[in-house]
Amino acid sequence: MESITSNEVAGFAVGALLLAAALATPKVDAFIAREQRRDLKLCMECGGVTRIPCARCKARGTINQNIFSFDDSNKPTTCPACRGRGNFPCPSCCGNKPGSSSSS
Ligand SMILES: [Zn+2]
Ligand SMILES: [Zn+2]
Numbered sequence: 001m002e003s004i005t006s007n008e009v010a011g012f013a014v015g016a017l018l019l020a021a022a023l024a025t026p027k028v029d030a031f032i033a034r035e036q037r038r039d040l041k042l043c044m045e046c047g048g049v050t051r052i053p054c055a056r057c058k059a060r061g062t063i064n065q066n067i068f069s070f071d072d073s074n075k076p077t078t079c080p081a082c083r084g085r086g087n088f089p090c091p092s093c094c095g096n097k098p099g100s101s102s103s104s
Contacts, residue, residue, distance in 0.1 A: 046090035054082035061086035 017032055034044060042048040053059035057079035064076050078084040 043090060043093050045092040048093075050090045050093045051087040052090050053087050054079060054085075056081040057086060059086040 033047070037044055037047050040048075043050070046052055054061070057063045060076075061079055061082065061084040062076035063079050079086070082088060
């Protein structure tokens with residue numbers, strides 16, 4: 001069969017990749033997501049949502065101050081990295097707005 005169109009090949013490739021992503025590690029899944037973002041011309045950092053989840057508090061806005069303590073009474077404190085918001089403005093989007101002249 002030589003009559004396979006490039007669209008069918010692409011569809012098969014995407015299907016295989018998605019199947020692989022479903023079976024493989026989240027790392028691969030993240031890689032696929034990045035590829036999709038690039039295809040859709042979305043921001044590579046935030047995917048178009050203009051927000052980056054805080055890695056320090058895992059986007060919760062609070063962190064456990066004494067993570068090595070087994071004391072159950074330790075209260076979560078406001079994350080100093082994101083100041084309790086749980087996310088940051090995307091530097092790729094929000095730091096590069098059209099209209100704001102940046103002279104470097
Ligand atoms: Zn945070
Ligand atoms: Zn962004």
